[in-house]
Amino acid sequence: xxxxxxxxxxxxxxxxxxxxxxxxxxxYAVDYVGFQGFxxxxxxxLFMFLKAYFICAxxxxxxxxxxxxxxxxxxxxxxxLVFIGIMGFESDYTQLSRKVFFDTGKPAKVYEVPHSKxHSKxHSxxxxx
Amino acid sequence: MTSTSKIPLKxxxxxxxxxxxxxxxxxxxxxxxxxxMWIFLLSDTFIFSIFLISYMTARWSTVEPWPNTSxxxxxxxxxxxxxxxxxxxxxxxxITSSGTMAMAVRSGYQKKRRQAxxxxxxxxxxxxxxxxxxxxxxxxxxxxxxxxxxxPFGARQFGSIFFMVTGFHGFHVSVGVIxxxxxxxxxxxxxxxxxxxxxxxxxxxxxxIIETMGLYWHFVDxxxxxxxxxxxxx
Numbered sequence: 001x002x003x004x005x006x007x008x009x010x011x012x013x014x015x016x017x018x019x020x021x022x023x024x025x026x027x028y029a030v031d032y033v034g035f036q037g038f039x040x041x042x043x044x045x046l047f048m049f050l051k052a053y054f055i056c057a058x059x060x061x062x063x064x065x066x067x068x069x070x071x072x073x074x075x076x077x078x079x080x081l082v083f084i085g086i087m088g089f090e091s092d093y094t095q096l097s098r099k100v101f102f103d104t105g106k107p108a109k110v111y112e113v114p115h116s117k118x119h120s121k122x123h124s125x126x127x128x129x
Numbered sequence: 130m131t132s133t134s135k136i137p138l139k140x141x142x143x144x145x146x147x148x149x150x151x152x153x154x155x156x157x158x159x160x161x162x163x164x165x166m167w168i169f170l171l172s173d174t175f176i177f178s179i180f181l182i183s184y185m186t187a188r189w190s191t192v193e194p195w196p197n198t199s200x201x202x203x204x205x206x207x208x209x210x211x212x213x214x215x216x217x218x219x220x221x222x223x224i225t226s227s228g229t230m231a232m233a234v235r236s237g238y239q240k241k242r243r244q245a246x247x248x249x250x251x252x253x254x255x256x257x258x259x260x261x262x263x264x265x266x267x268x269x270x271x272x273x274x275x276x277x278x279x280x281p282f283g284a285r286q287f288g289s290i291f292f293m294v295t296g297f298h299g300f301h302v303s304v305g306v307i308x309x310x311x312x313x314x315x316x317x318x319x320x321x322x323x324x325x326x327x328x329x330x331x332x333x334x335x336x337x338i339i340e341t342m343g344l345y346w347h348f349v350d351x352x353x354x355x356x357x358x359x360x361x362x363x
Contacts, residue, residue, distance in 0.1 A: 007238045017228035024224055028217045031199055031362050041363065048358035052351055059231050059347045061340075067141060068148035069156050069164070073171055080178045087182050091189035098192050 008064070016058045023051050166341045170348045173301075177352050180294050181359055187286040196282035198361050201275075202266070216361050219262050220353065226255035227350040230343045237339035242319055245339060249313035252346065256306040263299045267292075294356055301349050312342050 027047035030040060057063045062070060138157055139147055149155050156164045188195055204214040233248035270291070274281045277289040315321065315334065324333045 007235065010232070010235065013228065013231045013235065017224070017231070020224045020227070021221065024217075024220050027358065027362060028213065028220070031213055034199075044358050044362045048354055051354045055227065055347055055351050055354065059227055059350075060344055065159070066138070066148060066157060067145035069159060069167065071145055072156070073167055076171060077174055080175070080182075083178070084182055084185070087186045088189065091186040094186075094190035095192060098190065103192070 008058075008061075012058060016054050019054060020051055023047050023054075027051075160335075160337050160341075162341050163337065163344065166344050170344060173348065173352075177294075177297070177355070180297065181355060184290045184294060184360065187290055188284070191284040191286055193284040195284050196280065196287050198363075201270075201282055202361060213361055215262060215266055216357065219259055219266075220357055222255050222259050222262075223350050223353050226252045226259070227347055229255065230346045234340045234343045237316065237321075237336040240322070240336065242316060242322065245336075246313050246317035249309055249316060249339070249342075253306050253309035253313060256302050256309060256346075260299055260302050260306065263295065263302075267295075291360070294360060298349070298352055298356060301352070305346050305349055308342060309346070312338060 024047075027044060030043045030047070035043060138144060148157055151157075159167075199212040200210075202216055203210045203212045205211075206214065229248050229252045233245050233252060236245040236248060275288045275291065277292050279285050280288045315325075315327075316336075316339070318325070320327075321334050321336050321338070326333055
């Protein structure tokens with residue numbers, strides 16, 4: 001079965017391991033230093049994709065697999081981007097209609113929580129419906 | 130298991146076309162268990178994607194301010210508030226366990242039984258400590274009043290997204306830990322050398338099971354990379 005197994009030099013794993021540690025430290029540092037706005041999310045995304053790439057490529061042996069398997073896995077994965085796009089538009093639209101129809105002009109903090117303590121008590125007494 | 134075909138396999142796009150249009154076996158040189166694990170992980174990718182997309186939708190559509198995760202998940206050490214400390218430790222633990230898992234796969238293929246089982250046990254214990262810290266984090270946040278339907282820090286959707294995403298990930302880690310212990314025990318006992326049959330499947334296992342297990346474990350780490358970036362750091 002040796003020909004079907006994935007065997008690679010130990011130094012490869014150790015280097016990638018170290019790299020993942022460094023990248024994690026960097027992404028934590030983004031929060032620790034307190035970057036905001038574009039710098040923050042571009043750095044967060046950069047370190048995230050680098051980490052994801054190295055885990056997939058080396059730890060999960062993706063770079064050594066045949067293209068038949070790689071494409072079977074990655075074409076469906078990238079189709080998720082379409083879904084992300086659709087829901088991005090949808091959430092923009094939802095927020096817009098919330099602002100247009102539900103904005104009372106009061107500050108954001110002022111709202112009554114429907115599930116307040118006495119209200120939830122009423123429900124728990126009713127039992128299962 | 131049939132050996133790979135005697136006709137030399139082509140590489141690149143040409144290889145992809147000929148593999149997919151070939152008889153019997155599209156994923157050449159991949160044991161079926163590993164191919165099935167990959168297909169399962171693909172479906173799992175969809176599940177976690179749906180969770181993260183619903184998180185994005187909730188966060189972008191809410192008109193309330195989103196809680197500042199840097200403050201919500203801060204831990205006070207010696208009177209100093211350190212942002213995301215526990216989450217950072219959990220991240221490092223998961224990466225460490227990914228590393229030990231990769232080493233275990235390697236020693237498994239080299240038939241180093243004791244080394245492989247020791248590394249598998251280590252991976253399982255690291256995973257267990259991850260789950261423990263998550264339980265600590267959950268109980269701390271529940272104490273502070275975060276509920277799936279409400280929280281004192283801002284937008285109400287925050288609680289439900291938090292419990293759903295980290296809960297589902299924690300569940301994956303827990304299942305992984307159970308299987309890691311099982312496989313570590315089997316490797317330690319030498320099941321894959323003696324051909325002892327499994328208690329449930331009644332099949333003989335091979336050392337490549339460690340690689341299949343490794344795929345699952347690295348995937349759990351991979352998902353955490355995305356959760357860490359999108360939920361905790363964003």
